Structure formats: structure tokens, C-alpha cells
Amino acid sequence: MISPNSMVTPDQLVRVVQTMAPEINVKETCYGCLAESDAKTMAAVMKKVREQYGNEVFSKVRGYPVGDPRRCRAQHGTRPGFAQLEAEWETLPLIQSALDAIDAGDTAYVAPVEKKPLPVKDLKQISEAYR
Numbered sequence: 185m186i187s188p189n190s191m192v193t194p195d196q197l198v199r200v201v202q203t204m205a206p207e208i209n210v211k212e213t214c215y216g217c218l219a220e221s222d223a224k225t226m227a228a229v230m231k232k233v234r235e236q237y238g239n240e241v242f243s244k245v246r247g248y249p250v251g252d253p254r255r256c257r258a259q260h261g262t263r264p265g266f267a268q269l270e271a272e273w274e275t276l277p278l279i280q281s282a283l284d285a286i287d288a289g290d291t292a293y294v295a296p297v298e299k300k301p302l303p304v305k306d307l308k309q310i311s312e313a314y315r
Contacts, residue, residue, distance in 0.1 A: 185215045185216045185241070185242045185243070185244065185269070185272070185276065186215065186216040186240065187239070187240050187241070187276040187277055187279075187280045188273065188276060188277055189276075189277045189280055189281075190237070190240035190241070192240055192241065194212045194213060194214065194215070194216050195212060197212075197216055197217050197233075197237075197241065198210050198212045198217045200233075201217060201219055201229060201233065204228070204229045204232050204233075205221060205229055207221055208220070208221040208225060208226075208229060209221065209250050210250075211250045215269060215273055216241065218246060218250045220249060220250045230243055238284075238287070239279075239280045239283040239284055239287070240280065242276060242279070244272075
């Protein structure tokens with residue numbers, strides 16, 4: 185899946201991935217591409233993709249093979265996971281930015297202040313002060 189902040193297109197990603205291993209099956213999608221091969225080949229391809237694109241391209245294991253009729257829209261399959269993919273896609277710029285900052289050496293992290301419930305006594309004092 186390509187981050188929305190990336191300048192890489194799904195077509196460019198597919199062309200690059202196809203050249204990385206002769207025994208890989210690649211399909212272009214609206215959000216990037218689906219790639220399928222044996223585990224060793226996929227690990228090597230993902231390593232090369234990460235080296236080339238850094239934090240612009242993300243990967244995820246898919247439960248169905250490329251072109252599976254149960255999921256392929258070309259064969260009138262369903263898309264039950266698309267809403268989840270869409271939600272994940274929207275958060276990728278935030279993840280990309282954080283990973284880029286870490287890669288740049290920015291390790292300063294300030295934990296958010298823990299919020300505690302306001303005691304009823306204090307709420308009462310506040311509300312009475314503005315009568």
C-alpha cells in the first residue's frame with residue numbers, strides 16, 4: 185500500500201516489483217499492488233522495496249491469493265476488507281512522518297499528559313464561581 189504522501193504511483197510500484205524477482209505474481213490495485221510468491225522471494229522483494237521507497241510503501245499479508253474469485257471484483261467477488269484498507273490508508277501519512285523522524289534521528293518523544301477525571305468538589309467550585 186502506497187502512502188498518500190508518496191509520489192510513487194501504483195503503476196510505477198508494480199513495474200519495479202515485477203523486475204525484482206522472475207517468479208513473482210504482481211497485480212496493480214488502486215492503493216498499490218498485490219504481490220505473491222514463496223516466502224523467501226517475498227522477504228527479498230519486501231527488503232528491496234523498503235530500501236528503494238523507505239517509508240512510502242507499506243506491506244500487509246493478504247488472506248487470499250491474487251485473482252481469487254471470492255475477492256476479485258473482476259469476477260464479481262466481494263470487498264469486505266476495503267473499508268479497513270481505506271481507514272489504514274488514511275493513517276499512513278502520520279505513520280510515514282513518524283518513521284521518517286525516527287530515521288532522521290529524532291528520538292525525542294513526549295508522552296501525552298495523563299488526564300484524570302475532575303473531582304466533583306472542584307467542578308462544583310468552578311460552576312459556583314461563574315454564577
